Amino acid sequence: MSDATGTTDAAEAPEAEEAPTDDARQAVLDQITAALGDAVLDSHIAVGRGLWVRVERDAWLEAAGHVRNGLGYHFFDYLSAIDWMPSPWGRYEYSAVDDGIRQFDPNAPVETGVAGGDTRFQVMCRLADIRRRQPHHNVVIKADLPDDDLRVASLVSLYPGANWHERECWEMFGITFDGHPGLRHLYLPGEFEGHPLRKDFPLLARLVKPWPGIVDVEPMPGEPAAEGDGEETEESS
Amino acid sequence: MTVTERQQLAYVDAQAADGRVNVELETDEGMILNLGPQHPATHGTLRVTAKLDGEQVVWADVVPGYMHRGYEKLTEVRTYPQVTTLVNRIDWLGSFANEVPFILAAEQLMEIQAPPRARHIRTILFEMARVANIVLFLGDLGVQLGAVTPAFYAFRDREHVLDQIEAVTGGRFHPNFDRIGGLKDDLPKGWIADTKAVMVRIRNYCDEIETLLFGNEIFEARTRGVGVVPAEVGLGYGLTGANIRASGVDWDLRRDGAIAGLAHGDVDWQVWTHPDGDSFARCWVRLQETRESTKIIDQLCDGLPGGPIMAKVPRIIKVPAGEAYVQTENPLGAMGYYVVSKGDLGPFRTKIRSASFSNVSIIPWLLKGVYVPDIITILASLYFILGDIDR
Numbered sequence: 001m002s003d004a005t006g007t008t009d010a011a012e013a014p015e016a017e018e019a020p021t022d023d024a025r026q027a028v029l030d031q032i033t034a035a036l037g038d039a040v041l042d043s044h045i046a047v048g049r050g051l052w053v054r055v056e057r058d059a060w061l062e063a064a065g066h067v068r069n070g071l072g073y074h075f076f077d078y079l080s081a082i083d084w085m086p087s088p089w090g091r092y093e094y095s096a097v098d099d100g101i102r103q104f105d106p107n108a109p110v111e112t113g114v115a116g117g118d119t120r121f122q123v124m125c126r127l128a129d130i131r132r133r134q135p136h137h138n139v140v141i142k143a144d145l146p147d148d149d150l151r152v153a154s155l156v157s158l159y160p161g162a163n164w165h166e167r168e169c170w171e172m173f174g175i176t177f178d179g180h181p182g183l184r185h186l187y188l189p190g191e192f193e194g195h196p197l198r199k200d201f202p203l204l205a206r207l208v209k210p211w212p213g214i215v216d217v218e219p220m221p222g223e224p225a226a227e228g229d230g231e232e233t234e235e236s237s
Numbered sequence: 238m239t240v241t242e243r244q245q246l247a248y249v250d251a252q253a254a255d256g257r258v259n260v261e262l263e264t265d266e267g268m269i270l271n272l273g274p275q276h277p278a279t280h281g282t283l284r285v286t287a288k289l290d291g292e293q294v295v296w297a298d299v300v301p302g303y304m305h306r307g308y309e310k311l312t313e314v315r316t317y318p319q320v321t322t323l324v325n326r327i328d329w330l331g332s333f334a335n336e337v338p339f340i341l342a343a344e345q346l347m348e349i350q351a352p353p354r355a356r357h358i359r360t361i362l363f364e365m366a367r368v369a370n371i372v373l374f375l376g377d378l379g380v381q382l383g384a385v386t387p388a389f390y391a392f393r394d395r396e397h398v399l400d401q402i403e404a405v406t407g408g409r410f411h412p413n414f415d416r417i418g419g420l421k422d423d424l425p426k427g428w429i430a431d432t433k434a435v436m437v438r439i440r441n442y443c444d445e446i447e448t449l450l451f452g453n454e455i456f457e458a459r460t461r462g463v464g465v466v467p468a469e470v471g472l473g474y475g476l477t478g479a480n481i482r483a484s485g486v487d488w489d490l491r492r493d494g495a496i497a498g499l500a501h502g503d504v505d506w507q508v509w510t511h512p513d514g515d516s517f518a519r520c521w522v523r524l525q526e527t528r529e530s531t532k533i534i535d536q537l538c539d540g541l542p543g544g545p546i547m548a549k550v551p552r553i554i555k556v557p558a559g560e561a562y563v564q565t566e567n568p569l570g571a572m573g574y575y576v577v578s579k580g581d582l583g584p585f586r587t588k589i590r591s592a593s594f595s596n597v598s599i600i601p602w603l604l605k606g607v608y609v610p611d612i613i614t615i616l617a618s619l620y621f622i623l624g625d626i627d628r
Contacts, residue, residue: 048495049345050562074472077564078590082577091314091583113560113577126562126575126590130472130481130488135495140562161474164598172309187302187627196310206314 022047024136028071029053032139035066041144042116052115054142060123061153063141067127068158073137076159077126079166081145081173084110085120087199089207119144123152123175125162145175154180172197267295272612274303283597283623287604287612294612297604299597304627312587317343317417317554320584324574325411327591328625331370331568333362333402336415339587341498342563342576343417346556351498353542355419360500361432361537362402362414363565364530368439369398370568371527374620375446378520381617382459387450394442397435404428417554419547429538436531443528451521460517464603464615467514474602475595478570479526480619482510483518490566499565504536516618523620555582569593569625593625 025045032053033040039059044052055063067073086108110120123145128138145152154177155162166177167186174195177183185192194201267290274282282303288295308327312320321336328335337359344350351359376391399409404425406412414421450456466476468484481488489508491501509525511518558580564573570592577586596619603615 046561052560074469076473076475076595077571077573078475078575078588078595080575080588082586082588087313111579113558124575130493131468131486133488133493135493159473159475160470160602161595161598164594185302187305196307203310203314 022136024134025051028136028139031071032063032067035070036063039063044114046114050138050140051136052140052142054115054117054144057143057145057152060141060143061155061158064125064127064155064158067139067141071129071137072132073127073129073139075128075130076155076161077128077138079123079125079155079162079169081121081123081169081175081197082113083121083173083197083199084112084117085199086111089202115142117142117144119146121145121147121150121173121175123169125155125165127159150174151176151178153178156180171195174198267291270609274300283621283626285600285604285612285616287609289609292608294604294607294609297601297612299600301594301597301623301626304623306624306628308628309587309589312584314583316582317556317584320587321415322411322413324589325413326624327589327628328370328567328569328572328593328622329410330373330622331366332408332410333366333406333412333414334370334565334567335572336413337363337499338563338565338567338572339574339576340415340417341496341565342561342574343554343556344498345561345563346559346576346578347417347550347554348557349418349548349550351419351548352545353500354423354544355546355548356498356500357503357537357541358405358420358424358546359415359498361534362405362412363499364533364537365398365402365432367530367568368527368534369395369402371523371530372398372439372442374523375443375450375520375527378617379446379450381613382456384450384453384456387446390442390445390449394438397438401428401432401435404431416547416550418550419545423546429541432538433535436535439531440528443524443531447524451524457517459611459614460515460520460618461513462515463611464516464607464618465514466599466603470602471514471599474599476570476599477592477595478566478568479522480519480570480596482508483522484514485510485512490564490571494564494566496563496565500537501533503540504533506533506536516614519618519620553582555580556584564590567592569620569622570596572625589628591625591628593621593623594628597621597626 022045029043029045029051036055036059039056040053041056042054112122122142124140124142126138126140143152152175154166156166157179164186166180167183169175170177170183171185171188172195267288270287270289272285272287274284284300285297286300287297308323311323315323320339324335324339325332372395373391376388379385379387402412403409405428406414466484468486471481471484487508487510490496492508506529509522511522556578558578560577562573562575564571572592573590575588575590576584579585604612607615
C-alpha cells in the first residue's frame with residue numbers, strides 16, 4: 001500500500017527509460033503548463049490513456065478557463081471529488097484481515113493517486129474536445145482542498161453542465177462551489193445530514209449486518225487451497 | 238404578489254419534502270405545473286416542474302433522486318467481480334453495456350487484455366444491448382405522441398433480442414456476464430444462425446417504424462424544429478450519444494475512443510449524424526444507429542475468431558494501485574467509470590459518469606420557452622433511463 005504516493009514516479013520512470021512516450025498528450029500538457037506556469041503542481045501521463053494535471057486550488061477556474069478557451073475543450077465530461085482518507089470502517093467484513101477500525105489512524109498522512117496530492121479531499125473534472133475526433137484531446141484536472149476550507153470556484157460560468165455535477169459533489173462531499181447559482185440538494189432529501197460519499201460516513205446497512213467476508217468461502221474443487229503467500233489466501237473472500 | 242424564482246424553487250423543494258408533488262401553484266405571474274414523479278412521459282420517477290405563462294414554459298426545474306441507490310458508495314465495499322452485478326442496474330434496458338466500461342477500466346489497471354474471441358463476443362453482446370434498448374425507445378416514442386401501435390411492435394421484436402441474450406448469459410435483463418480478462422462462457426450451439434435471423438427481424442422492424450412513425454405527418458409536425466440543441470450548448474452540458482450526434486457533432490467512442498477491449502474497429506460500419514439538433518434529429522439518428530448495430534453484429538458473427546474466451550487471470554483479483562477512466566458508447570450515450578484502486582480487492586472509489594445524468598441536466602435550459610405539449614416530445618427524444626440518472 002505504500003506505493004500509492006509513488007504511483008506518479010513509478011509510472012514516469014519507465015517512460016524516461018523505455019521511451020513509450022505520448023507526444024500528443026505531452027504537447028497538450030506543455031500548452032497547459034505554459035499558460036498556467038507555477039499553478040501547475042504536478043502532472044501525469046498514462047501513455048495512450050490519459051493526462052492528469054493537478055493545479056493550485058486558486059487556479060482551478062483559470063485552469064478550466066484556459067483549457068476551454070485556449071485549447072478549445074468545449075466538452076464537459078464530469079466533475080467529482082475523491083476522499084483519500086482510508087475508510088475507518090474497513091470493508092465492513094467479518095474477517096481477520098479487514099480490521100479496519102483497529103488499523104485506522106486519523107492522523108496518518110493521506111495517500112493520493114496519480115498526479116499526487118497533499119490533502120484529504122481532491123476535486124477533479126474531465127474536459128475534452130470531441131469535435132477534433134482524436135482520443136488524446138482530454139484532460140483530468142485535479143485540485144487539493146484543505147480540510148478546514150472545503151471550497152473551490154464553480155465552473156458553471158464556463159460549462160453550464162457543471163451545475164448538476166457540483167450540486168452532487170456538494171451534497172455528497174460537502175464541498176462548496178463559490179459562484180454556483182444555487183447549491184441545492186440534487187439526490188438527497190432536503191433535511192439530510194452528512195455527506196454520504198465521505199469515507200467516514202458509515203454505510204449503515206453494512207454496519208448493522210457486516211458482509212460475511214471470508215466466512216463463507218469454499219475452496220474451488222480440485223484446486224490447491226493455498227496459492228502465493230498466506231495473506232492472499234486469507235483475503236480470498 | 239410576486240414570487241421570485243428562488244421562492245419558487247424553495248416551494249418545489251418543500252413540496253418534494255412532504256410528498257405533495259402533484260399540485261399546482263398559482264401566482265399572479267402564472268402557474269407551476271408538476272410533471273411526475275409518476276408520469277408516463279418520465280420513464281420512471283423523474284419530476285419536472287415548469288412555471289407556465291399561459292401555454293409557454295417560463296422556467297423549468299428537474300428533480301431527480303427518487304431512485305438514488307448510492308452505487309458509488311456501494312462499490313467501495315465490494316470486490317471487482319461483484320461490482321458488475323450492481324452496475325447492471327444502472328441502465329436496465331441495456332444492462333450488458335454497463336458492465337463493459339467498468340471491466341475495461343479494471344483490465345486497464347491490471348494491464349491484461351481479453352483474447353480476440355472474448356472481445357468479439359463482448360462487442361456482439363454490447364451491440365445487442367443497444368438494439369434491445371433502442372428498439373424499445375422507438376416503440377415508446379410512438380406512445381409519447383399518441384400512437385400506441387409501435388409499442389406493441391417494439392415489445393414483440395425486442396423479445397427476440399432478449400431471448401438471444403438470455404441464451405448466452407442466462408439473464409434476460411441483467412446478464413452479469415462480463416469478466417475481467419474475458420467472458421463467463423462461450424456462445425451456445427446454433428446461436429449465431431438464430432442471431433442473424435433476429436437481426437433481419439430488427440431491420441424489418443426499423444423499416445416498419447420508419448414508415449409508421451418517421452413518415453407520419455403528425456410525428457414530423459410535433460418533432461421538427463422542437464427542442465433544438467445547438468452543438469455548442471450540448472457540449473457545455475456534456476451531452477453525448479445520439480443527442481450530440483443529432484446536433485452535428487461527429488463523435489462516437491466506438492470509432493474514436495481507441496478502446497482496447499472491444500472489436501468495433503474490426504468491422505465496417507458508419508456513424509450517423511444529423512445537422513438539425515431537434516427532437517426529430519435525435520430520434521432519426523437512433524433509428525439509423527439501430528440499423529448500424531445490426532450490421533455490426535452480423536459482421537462480427539461472420540468473422541468470429543476461435544480460441545479461448547478468458548485470459549489468464551489470477552483467481553483472486555487484486556487490481557494494482559492506480560487510476561483509470563474508461564468510457565464507452567453506451568445506448569444512452571458515453572458512460573464511463575473512473576476507478577481509483579489502492580491495490581485492494583475492491584475499488585477505493587468509483588466515479589460513475591452516466592450518460593443520462595448529463596443528458597437530462599440540459600432540460601431546464603431546453604424547456605425554456607417551449608409549449609406544454611412539446612415538453613413530452615422533448616423529454617422522449619432526449620431519451621433517458623431513470624437508473625442512469627440516479628445511479
